[in-house]
């Protein structure tokens with residue numbers, strides 16, 4: 001049944017010249033039919049270079065918006081219309097405008113996991129893999145980092161020469177992991193290396209052998225000579241690594257590391273997008289695209 005649906009999706013996307021993007025956190029059966037898989041910004045860049053004019057984003061809303069900002073002339077469809085990101089929506093544009101009044105001399109650094117409405121008011125974006133490099137290159141000593149206080153705390157610790165102001169936001173999935181989960185996992189798997197995403201809390205990250213983005217964690221695990229790993233990011237990554245490295249062992253840091261929004265896309269959603277009976281087309285005014293692209297362009301200039 002799943003194989004039949006996958007075959008029909010592959011046939012339709014080829015016939016209609018449609019490109020499917022799948023974030024690494026969506027279900028494995030969707031990644032199998034995707035043209036590109038990976039982190040959100042990498043997907044947007046690959047889609048920008050792709051020859052097709054219609055893109056289906058299997059991920060969450062801000063990712064489809066980022067695709068649209070990078071490829072305004074293309075039709076971008078979010079496969080699961082209800083898939084949002086609680087972190088991206090934690091701060092409204094009005095709240096940020098107020099924050100900027102409180103911190104007038106600060107450069108506003110936004111994690112890419114933010115809405116386009118918020119990006120319009122930010123100076124520069126970062127991804128989890130580029131945050132350190134980009135923040136180190138910002139001339140201003142004062143940085144207002146939004147919305148993830150854990151990624152921000154990681155930057156603050158590594159760049160003591162900067163005055164990094166954090167706000168009370170973050171990914172509810174990664175931030176829910178407690179230090180006790182690390183102690184339990186290490187006790188159960190004493191030979192395993194711990195690889196964690198910087199969206200986890202500092203008391204979790206301090207135990208890590210490696211801290212990095214999702215793609216950074218995958219690269220590290222694939223290239224490492226070690227044979228066992230505890231994976232401190234969304235549970236799909238441990239599963240995916242187990243498929244691509246069958247000779248190694250991967251243990252999720254916590255069984256609660258599941259993003260419900262990322263898991264909301266189904267193969268039927270993708271099929272419905274291809275037949276024109278589902279999904280959410282992303283439409284944004286040209287002016288908004290222009291304003292939101294400023295902080296992304298700045299990220300590319302500095303990164």
Ligand code: SF4
Pocket residue numbers: 060084085086087088113171172173174234259260261262
């Ligand atoms: S894992 Fe966290 S940051 Fe990523 S989409 Fe889910 S809630 Fe948002």
